[in-house]
Amino acid sequence: MLPEVSDLINRESKYLDQRLWDDWLNLYSDDAVFWAPSWSNEDTLIEDPKTSLNMVFLEGRGRLEDRVFRIETEDSYASMPLDRTVHVVGNITVDGTNNEAIHASANAIVHSYGRHGAQTTGRLYEYVLSDLEGRLTIKQKKIILIDDAVAGPIDIYHF
């Protein structure tokens, strides 16, 4: 299981860094949830995304498509030009499996370069994956931002 999971997670970062938006979107199921909670205190994350303010909380792949739509209009001040990014993902582990889902996690260092100069920030990823007709897809991705005081605008491809 680990090789397939690793392949999926590594491909996601590659698609983001190479701006292969459609390939990236195709990794997600229609009902996917993409969630970066905010920190409620120095060492506590908010718990319930529905009743709290999140850094990002996107329910359904359509909400990811919105972000790509906005980038592709070339009408977004913050996205024209886009930052360059590189995601370095490691420490991938499969944390549990059952009939419906595979739980996996990974660590990431995201380096970006753009109008603000360079930034290198850390993330913890928690994935819920499912097998959709013989193909692994992302049902849920939770992104814990280690650096939650953000310098400048960020978008979906920085996560």
Added chain:
Amino acid sequence: MDGMRFEKNFTALVDDRVAEGVFRVDRSVYTDQEVFDAEMAQIFEGGWIYLCHESQIPDEGSYYATDIGFTPVVVIRQKDGSLKTFINACSHRAAILTPRKQGKARVLTCRFHGWAYSREGRCVRIKQEKEGFGDEEFDRSSYDLKAVSRTESYRGFVFGSLEENVPPLREALAAAAGWIDLMVEQSPDGLEVVPGSSTYTIHGNWKMQIENSVDGHHVSTVHRVFANTMRNREERDGLTGMARTEGGRITGKVPSGAYDLGNGHMAIWAQHTTPERRPVYKKKNWLEANFPSGKVDWILNRGRNLAVFPNVALMDNPSTQIRRVRPISPDRTEVTVYCIAHVGEDDEARAARLRKFEDFYLTAGMATSDDMAALEDTYLGSHARAARWNDFTRGLHSMVEGADQLATLGDFEPVTSSESWENETLYLGFYRRWRELMSVE
């Protein structure tokens, strides 16, 4: 304050000759270190500064650590429910007393040498006091925490001043108080800050963030892409009701306006074409039963952005926001945003408010991010000394002294009124107040 005023006079940086049709501001106000240092001393450490919302310090002993200019302060809820603000530094060697930004404590104990302070700011414990200061009756009170001169709350919004000699908060807020009223009175059970916040830094001057918060002129250009993205989403997903965006105000084709609210406070509004998409719309019947129709109209049908001089913006749009600005240096500004919401509102309204916030307002949202990029560009451009003036005369010919008809209906008294939020006359009030505080007495 003693010895805190700068000798240099910055008044020439605001060229105010309105009778001749001129009002312009030297762009060095955004870039110059001397200007910045004087602003910190004379504006931030010389008057009322927004600190926090009362819902963030709900109980006896609740504290909130923040700052006034470069001074770290902590607001503490007292036993009788009142609020006190102290310099957040141990009287002994100045270590910060709060382990976290926000929390609750019976006493604040310095983690460096163990000295302790009550909620009232009294020094209640000095480690090895007798050994250090002798057996004689020792007067610990000389080590009590230094209280910030003034702390007052206006309808839940807490402000502090290091300077003693300031007017009462209500008076200092001038007509901005009426705009806070519109935000507070719409909820029968009051307002609360929702869990979670976002902090980000902008490569630009703090005044650019305040200006941007009440800039109607950029909306139909910078946020056109937001409106288009939302339209695409709504058509794709067939969304209805509160799940849809109030897009009318972004088109630039609705009635709107701008006000100089006095003392540097500013505001803009735009008419909603689809007010039923706002969470507050659920309170329509209650509002109509309790307030005059003119006020209800202001609450339900107009999106409103208020900038309270000098460091906070309160947004009352389909989503609702407190945006606190902390200057770091001429070219760096830290911004923290909170969602402020009706206490006890139903799940649908709360979720709509939060999701709209995340769509629009955050640094990872689809509008604030574009604002940030735009104002960072204005910061870069401001370094050109061969082109040194920002012009603020747009709308001067149609500006009305005092209240227009809508202001009277909304029960507030602006210094000037403008018929469109595309106009920039509101900044006259901001920069006149800025110049007044930056002048040598």
